[in-house]
Amino acid sequence: MRCVYRTLRMWHRGESGITVAQLIAAVVVGCIMMAISVPVFMGVQRAAWDVVAQLDVKHAQNSITTYITASGGDVPPSFTKSAKPYKRTYVLADFKHVNAIADTSDVEVTLSPDVSLCYTLSNTTVDKNGVPLAPSTVGGGRTWGADGTETVQNYRIYGTNKNALDHFYVYDSRTGTVTREPNPDHIPAASRDTEGSVIFRSSGVQYVSNYCDIDLHYHLYGI
Template sequence: MNMVSRALARRQKGEKGFTLVELLVVVIIIGILAAVSVPIYLNQRKSAWNSNAEQDVKNAQIAVENWMVENNGTLPETSGSDEWKCDGDKKGGLASDSEGSDKLVVTCSPGVIVVVRPAETPAGETVYTSYTIRGWHKQGTKTYYYDSVNSSALQSTDGINKKPF
């Protein structure tokens, strides 16, 4: 208490400024706030990336369903590969197959990859009537799936799964 009374006495004499103890307390408080807020901020960024990927997979589902409605319930034929891949960092975020054909218009946000894969058909048939979608953000922590045959809801798993279905 003696220290406080001396500090108050100096203030009454007209001394201005902060004591070393006051400055140290402020620095410690700022350090504690930074230690608490930085991890929260980083987790929010991961959540935003995951949400971006989830939304792009939902949008791809809508785009594929719209294509199928307009084309008698079938998907377009792929040229050269059996899937359309949308990389948000390339080609303006439009999906295309390995030959560059972009018949199916699916767009992706920057950093997001969405893969639309027609389901297997009987040997010799090229008419696709069902599909699966997989998507993830390059810096995210989840992979999102949709299967038009086995599930009506979007599924997610922890981790990035780039392997085919």
């Protein structure tokens, strides 16, 4: 700022310096460069926020897979975690079961700043487009219904970054893939912190699952 003031004072005194035309040209060039660089920077930053949400979904899926393996096939209870301005970890809820072969109380899910996650259990028989799905034999853990019947428990993990809510990421254990989906209404994966529960019955174990805000809003997967 002092440099500009000094240059203008020199020009006013008739001393050697830049001309008015040169000054205007410099200002115009600076404005053009700013107009070009700001959108590019914002686009790069938005892409980075987007990638962070995707990676958190993948890391959560790896943690849940670790849990399923350590417990001998039992899936962890569901959870929702809202976005916070800081990084944090969530220890997957542990429970004792006759089929458990290891302690799972140290299996963690990491959440990056501004990322929300929702992990929900489901045995839905349609995909997000309403197309019927064949019975799943891979991807999920096992569970037992009230009648004692053992089934494959499927699950989904949603992730969003509050700075880039025009898309969300979802992992579906039925397909084993993470997909990027449009989010026109800017719905977060989770708006609160909750945990599902596990009910033990004489005939088996039953999960009480949380639903995800995105599931409910867009009526995905037959909900």
